[in-house]
Amino acid sequence: MSNPEEEDKQPDTGAAVQKQINRRNFISFGTFAVLGATAFGGWKSLYNSAIETTGITGGAHKPLRRALNKSELFFRNFFSNNHLVKTYPKSMAAKKVRQNTSIGSDSKLDADNWRLQVKKLSGEVLAITLDEIKTLPKTDLVFDFKCVEGWDQIQHWGGVRFVDFVEHFRLQPETKLNYVGMETPDKGYYIGLDMDSAMHPQTILAYEMNDMPLPVGHGAPLRLIIPVKYGIKNLKRIGSINFSNHRPHDYWAEQGYDYYSGL
Amino acid sequence: MKTIKEKHSLVMRWTHWVNFPILTVMIWSGMLIYWANDEYKITIFGHTYVRFFPDWYYNLLHIPARLAEGMAFHFLFMWFFTLNGIFYVAYTIISGAWRELVPQKKSWKEAWLVLLHDLHIRKMALPQNKYNAAQRIAYTAIIVMGIGSVITGMAIYKPVQFYYLTWLCGGYHFARIIHFALTLGYVFFFLIHIVQVIIAGWNNFRSVISGFEVVNEEPKTVTEE
Secondary structure (H helix, E strand, C coil), X not given: CCCCCHHHHCCXXXXXXXXXXXXXXXXXXXXXXXXXXXXHHHHHHHHCCCECCCCCCCCCEHHHHHHHHHHHHHHHCCCCCCCCCCECCHHHCCCCXXXXXXXXXXXXXXXXXXXXXXXXXCCCEEEECHHHHHCCCCEEEEEEEECCCCCEEEXXXXXXXXXXXXXXXXXXXXXXXXXXXXXXXXXXXXXXXXXXXXXXXXXXXXXXXXXXXXXXHHCCCCEEXXXXXXXXXXXXXXXXXXXXXXXXXXXXXXXXXXXXXXX | CEEEEECCCHHHHHHHHHHHHHHHHHHHHHHHHHHHHCCCEEEECCEEEEECCCHHHHHHCCCCCCHHHXXXXXXXXXXXXXXXXXXXXXXXXXXXXXXXXXCCCCHHHHHHHHHHHHCCCCCCCCCCCCCCHHHHHXXXXXXXXXXXXXXXXXXXXXXXXCHHHHHHCCHHHHHHHHHHHHHHXXXXXXXXHHHHHHXXXXXXXXXXXXXXXXXXXXXXXXXXX
């Protein structure tokens, strides 16, 4: 429409110019109306699109879930173990650590009988005590914990890096799979992690907060701290760990949240 | 005699009108997300003037408790917003249309005179090409703001993988504040834009849909009907 040659072709009588104005108005406004109506219809059908049937994920409009999964694939390309979350001096860590929910850890903790169950590929199930975990090298991490809600807080956690844990208990064959699943002992809260994120050098199984044993409200006796994910993946009171090539079930992914939820 | 004067290219019109609904969805879904941690307010000397947002506003727009839905919409439409923006900027650069758009040295001084004229304080309008000085500044600023929204958005979306962007934005907190403030900026821009479009009239508005303006030219020779 902005073809400069049109200038030359322009008729020189007023009536002809008016005719051309009318013609171009008709075409452009017609196109505008049709495209506008199509866009509105498209929006309506997206807004009213069916909610996915709850399986591993749930609660999201089907097309939006597809988009979340595609976006995950795109942004996974930027993931690297060399991209570390920013760390802070201990003095900057919050003394009053925010506690958002207690899903999965509402029942009374039986600390003496607690064991971390690790389901190996062979079918063998390891039952690991907290003391055993504490014999592994301890890693402290002071970082900005980020909640999917939008708040964040600098917190200090201590525990064993997941990579160190894997090495010690000889879980290398398990880490060849694509996903790690973790559940609370009562199975009330459960999360799934892509293996890359789980094996990130800053992912830790934490048993300390601010140099003290974990309080019950913060996931005693052992919780996950994974800085490359939102808080929703930082499972408290881990009861069992399993490995799979498919996405393990995930509490918040069933509620319409992105499965990946990576930072 | 009436003549057709070409004004806006098809790409400019297309990207302009495509952006409008996309940005609307981004702002709406952004509010669904913001609600979950709505901590921003304007407080001066201990008195809070504006709280983003009051309950009546949330309820009116059915915003509460839709975080997951908001994120799902936001992370789909972010692609359209970004791609449409890239398309527009690339076109502007390649076609040379940026010459009519980017502020010139004199624009900063002239924009002031344009403002005075628009407020009916100064009588004479400045001579201009496609855009006047104030428009050059506004239409360039809005693109810079768009780029800012994408960068601060990425800084919040993947603060570990794009840590350098988060750093560039002054940290996670500040990135989120800029992201929010830019959105207020769009709303402000929109209000001024609408008023200006109404004042400028039909001929101007039509040009953003059909691409041309109709101008009355003095006949060069004698014959006029």
